[in-house]
Amino acid sequence: MTNPAEIIPGVIFYTYLSTERKARVGFLAHNTLVLQVSGHFTLETSVQKITMSKGEMLLIGKNQLGQITKTPLPGEDYETIIISLQEDLLRTIALEERIEVLPKYVGPPNVLIPANDFLRGYFQSVMPYVRNPTETITNEIGLLKVKEAVKLLLHAMPRLGSLLFDFSEPYKIDLEKFMISHFHYNIPVTEFAELTGRSLAGFKRDFQKTFGMAPRQWLQEKRLTEARALIEKQKKPSEIYLDLGFESLSHFSNSFKNKFGKAPSEWSLRRV
Incomplete structure (x- = not known):
């Protein structure tokens, strides 16, 4: 399979690798949810280094520079599911759910998400899209899966609302x-x-x-x-x-x- 394969245009991507690869990702423009299916995933930025294994989930904050290392383990391939939480979709969710302006997020820009039954169920619900990449999936279905992901993230960690729904313009930094x-x-x-x-x-x-x-x-x-x-x-x-x-x-x-x-x-x- 090509790397990455786009399952739902602009929303869900599937990554398959059989050998180790270090990728200079550069600009991480959008909030992104990464689901680790197998192998090791490492994200390194100027302020954090996070490694994930099978079954773990990571929320990557927008507007960062970073490097990702993808490493398969002996006897298995490397696989990840990447869900792009783009700002236009998050704005739509904020409007539909009537989410009020939240306090400025002050936590780490990249957050490992603690597993629970609801997120495990969501993880499994995404797998059919990955396993059947030739099926035509509409953008409407893609939006529903993003909404579900956002709601479950907020259920697990309510403070992430300030990260996800921060639509302010970047300010000048040093x-x-x-x-x-x-x-x-x-x-x-x-x-x-x-x-x-x-x-x-x-x-x-x-x-x-x-x-x-x-x-x-x-x-x-x-x-x-x-x-x-x-x-x-x-x-x-x-x-x-x-x-x-x-x-x-x-x-x-x-x-x-x-x-x-x-x-x-x-x-x-x-x-x-």
Whole structure:
């Protein structure tokens, strides 16, 4: 099966993997519910690292940068069901259920959901959609499954309402602190701007004032400088290029050589 397969367009996705994979996810735009069918799932952000096993559920908050590692266990495949809780659907639910404006959510952005009989039943109810991917499922049915998921989450953990139904616009955050913590994510400059609560023009203007150069130039310089430091600590180029936001090993090697005059492998040898 392809990875991921879209079972209900824009709502439910099914992930199947038979070998370990580390994915630089980048921008996690929507609230997302992840149901772990088999294998291990690890989400790592700048503030949290969470691992799930078979039968566990995780609610991922929107507007984050993160990396996911998907690991099958011996004798079984890796499987997850991913339910996207997109804002337009949540707004519809809030209107239909007459949910009032809730206090600002102050908990962790990613929350493991304690299992109970109702959530286990929901888990099982989603499986037929996954096991029959060729069936045509309407958006109306998809919306019903999302509504059910939201209501059961609120039943299990009422405080999550403040996370799910937060429709406020992102506010400006400390640009320098954010970029130093997240420079290694390979996402467009437009998404960095959104995550820091700025328009693209405002982001570029504030970036120039803060760092004295354009975003793309600074990102390249920062990533290559970090790469050199890691190589000097005997890290292999093939082990680090993805984690530093480079799309391919050849792209990384060429950029490194243009910056420092030697290929990464040659730089490593000069330190021996």
